[in-house]
Amino acid sequence: MTKHTIGTREEWLAARIELNEAEKELTRRSDALARRRQELPWVRIDKTYRFETDVGSASLAELFRGRSQLLVYHFMFGPDYTAGCMSCSSIADGFDGIAVHLENHDVALWAVSRAPLPKLQAYKQRMGWTFPWASSAGSDFNFDFNVAFTAAQQREGIVEYNYRRAGHAMDITPAPEAVVQFAAASGTDAPTYSLDRPGLSAFVREDGAVYHTYSTFARGLDGLWGMYQWLDRAPKGRNETGPWFRRHDEYGKP
Template sequence: MSQHKIVSREEWTAARKALMVGEKQLTQAREALSRQRRELPWVKVDKDYVFDGPGGKVTLGDLFKGRPQLVVQHVMFAPEWDAACKSCSFWVDGFERMVPHLAARDTTMVAISRAPLAKLEAFKQRMGWSFDWVSSGENDFNYDYAVSFTPEQIDAGNAQYNYGTTPLYGPELPGISVFYRDDAGTVFHTYSTFARGLDMMNAAYHYLDLTPLGRHEEGLPYPMDWVRLRDQYQPAPVQASCCRS
C-alpha cells in the first residue's frame, strides 16, 4: 500500500466533502437505474416447474408463500458436487438474515440449485443457514434461466451467459432472478442479473470498498481466489507488534 498524504482534520474534511459530490451523483444514477429496472416489460412463465423441497414437491408458485414477489438466488451446486460453490456461498452468507426483512416488504427469497435435496439439506446444516433451498434437479429451471448449460449447448457454442456478454467459464454459473405473481396466480419473470451484476448484492464487498485496502484482490489468479467457505478460513496470522518491551 502506498504512503498516504497525512493532513489536518480540516483538510481531510474538505477532501471528504469533495468526494461526497461524486457519491451523491452515483446514488442518484443508481436510483434512476432502479426506476428503469422496475419499468422493464415482463414475460409470462408458461412452464410448470416442480421442485424438491423439504416438505415435498413444490411449484414455482408455491415458492412465493402467498407474497407477490419472489427473488431466486441461483446457487451453483451441481448434482455431482459435495458442496456449493464457495463464491455463491459468500453471497448466501450475506442474505441469510435478510429473509424476514424482505418478507415484511411482500418479497420471498429462496435459493435454487440442481443438486439433490439431501445434499442441499446437509450443506445447509453445515453452514447454519435457515432460508428455503429447493432442488431443480428434475426440471429445466436452471437451463431456462441461463445459469446451467448442457454439454450439447457448450459444444455447439449455444451457451449464452449474461446475455452473451460474459464468456462462458463453466457449465454452472451464478445469477439472481426475480418473479412476480398476480392475484390470479399467474407468474411473470421480471428480471435476471449475472456476473458483475451480482456485485451490488454482496454487502461484505461493499464494506471492504470503504477501507483503505479495498477488496485487495490485485495479483490474485482471479478476484475471488481468496474466498473460502465460512468454516474453512484459517486464523489470520498474528501481526508483529510495532513496539517491543
C-alpha cells in the first residue's frame, strides 16, 4: 500500500497552485542568474591551442566555424580510457537534437576530450552521434580550463576543480564505489579516470579576438542532463541510491 499522501482533486489543485508560485520564482531566479553569467568580464585568450578534428587540425578560433559564440562540453574521455565516461555519454545523447538550433542562432557546439581522435571517432560511431568532437591531445587546453590534472597534482592533493580544492568525490582516497564503477566502465582505474573531469566552457569571438566568458562544472551541468530534467518531474523523482544508468546501447545487457 502506498505511503504517499492521497487527496481529493481540490486538495491537489490547491497544493499545485502553491507549488506553481514557487516554480515561477525559481524561473525568475534562473533568468536573473543567466543575466549574471552574461555580465561576467571577458578574458582574452592569447595562448595558441590546437585541436584535431574530423577535417584536420584547427585552432580555437576555427572551432567557431564562422559564428561569434562557442560552447565547449569538456567530455571525460582521457587518453587511457577505452570508452567515454557514462555520465558524459548520457549528457551527450542530447547534443545532436540541439546542435542544429544553436548553429542557426550564432552558436557553435563542440565536445572536446584528451583522448586521441581515432578513439573519439570510433566511440562516436558506436554511439551514433553526429555533433562535432575534437581531440585536445598534446594541448594544454583541458589543463588550462581546469578539467584535466596531472598525476603529481593528484598525489599531492592540489587538484582544484569546481573552484575549490579537494571538494569532489573523485578527490577522495580511497575512491568511492561509484567512482570505481564509472572508471571500470571506461576501461580504467579510479585514479586514472579522475585525472579528467566534466565541464562546460563558453567563448566569444569579437574583432578577431577570442575571449573566455564562462565555465561550469559538476552539478553546474545538471541543466544539460536531459533525462534528469524529466525525472525531476516524474512521480518518484530521481529515485537513485547509486549508479543506475548505462550507455544507451548497453541497456538489457548483463
